Amino acid sequence: MTRYQKSHELYQRACRSLAGGVASEFRKYGYPHPLFYERGAGSRVYDVDGNEYLDFTLSQGPLILGHSHPEVLARVHESSQRGQLYAGQHLEELELAETLQRLIPCAELMRFSLSGSEADHAALRLARAVTGKYKFLKFEGHYHGWFDGVSFSISAASEDAMGPREQPNIVPWTQGLPPQAANDLIVLPWNDLELAEKTLREHAGELAAVISSPAMCNAGCIAPRSGFLQGLRQLCDELGIVLIFDEVITGFRLGMAGGQGYFDVTPDLAVFGKAMASGYPISVLAGKRNYMEWIADGRVIHAGTMNSGNPSIAAALATIEVLERDAVHPRLFELGRELMEGLRDAARRAGQAMLVQGFGPAFHTGFTPLESVNDFRDTLSYDKAKYQKFMAGMHDRGIRLIGRGIWYLSAAHTSADVQQAIDTAYDILKTL
C-alpha cells in the first residue's frame, strides 16, 4: 500500500472514462500521477488517501483567499438558493460590473464569460474588427488560453526549435491547428522593446493587436523590464494597434487594479479570470469605451449561454469584497517576500543554484546558473529534471507545488505555513 494507493486506483479507473484520466491537459502532470482530492480548507488540501498538503498550487492561481473561504461559500449558497441562471440580467451582475469599473483602469465597459481562453478570444476578435486588420503579435512563452489562434510558441523543446531571436519560428503547441492560424501571427521574445519596436513599425499595416500579460507569470514569473510596457503602449498608440493585457494571472493577484495598476500602464482591452472569483467560472473582457462599443451595438458578437450565472457572480462579489475589506495584498506581498527570502537562504545553505524570482503573491523557483531570467528563452536553462525531484520530495513531505515552478500564495497562508515550506525545502534541497 503506497502513500497514494487510493488515488492510484481511482486514476486507473478514470483513464477508462476520462481522456488521460483528467479534465484538463495541465492536470495530467500531477505527482506521482494525477491525484484525487476530497476537500480543501484554507491553505490546506486533502487527498483521498488522507494525505494533507500545504497548497501552493491554489488550483493554478484562482484560490487567492484559500480553499473554501466561508464568506465566498455563503454568498454562493445564498445566491444559488434564489436561482442559477436567468438568461437575463440580475442586480448582482450589474453590481459586479460597477465594482470592476471602479477598480480596473481600462474597464470602461465589459462583458463576462466563463474562462480566460474565451475572453482572450473575444479580445482578439474585437481588435480585428475595430482596426480592420487581422494579424496579432504574441510573445514567446506567454499563454493566452488553448484556442487555435493563440496555441503557438507557448513552449518549445529547445532554443533551436524556436529559431532566430529576431524572427522566431511559430511553434505549434498542439496538433489539429488550421495552418492559416499561424499566418495571422507574429511571435517575438518578450521584454525586448527594441525588437518589438522594429517589428511593430514594419508590420503596423497588418497588425490588429499586441497581446501580452503585464508580467510573464506562466514561465519564470518575469517582470517587464523598465519601460517595456510603457514602450508597447506608446507604439500601439502611434501605430493604431490595440494593446491587450492578459491579466488572467496578474488580475487581483498583483493588486485590485491588476498588472495595469501595478505597472501603471493602461491597455485598451484586458482579460481577467482566475483569482477574481475564488475558483468559480467567470472571466471578464474589459476595455475602453470606443472599443467595447463595437460589442455593445452588435458589430462584434460576444455570447454565451452560461455567462454571468449566479454562483460565479456571487463568488466574484464576495472575493473582491474580502480582498478590499481585509487589505489582503500588502500582507500577501510581505508573506511572499518572507517565503522567497527563506527559500533563497535555504538554497544557499544547501549549496543549490535555485533562482527565486517574482512578486510574492506569485513567484517562481527553478534550478539555473542564471542570476535572473528575462524571457522565455532564458527559462530553457532551468534544470527541469532536478525540479521534478524537488517537487516530488516536497510533495511526499506534504507540500504541494506546481511542476512548472510557479508558487501561489493566498490570504489563508500564515507565517507558520511559510516556515514549514522553507524548512521542508531545505531538507529536500540537501538531498538533491
Ligand SMILES: Cc1ncc(COP(=O)(O)O)c(C=O)c1O
Ligand atoms: C495568462 C493566462 N491567460 C489565459 C489563460 C486561460 O484561462 P482559462 O484556463 O480560464 O481558459 C490562462 C490559464 O492558465 C493564463 O494563465
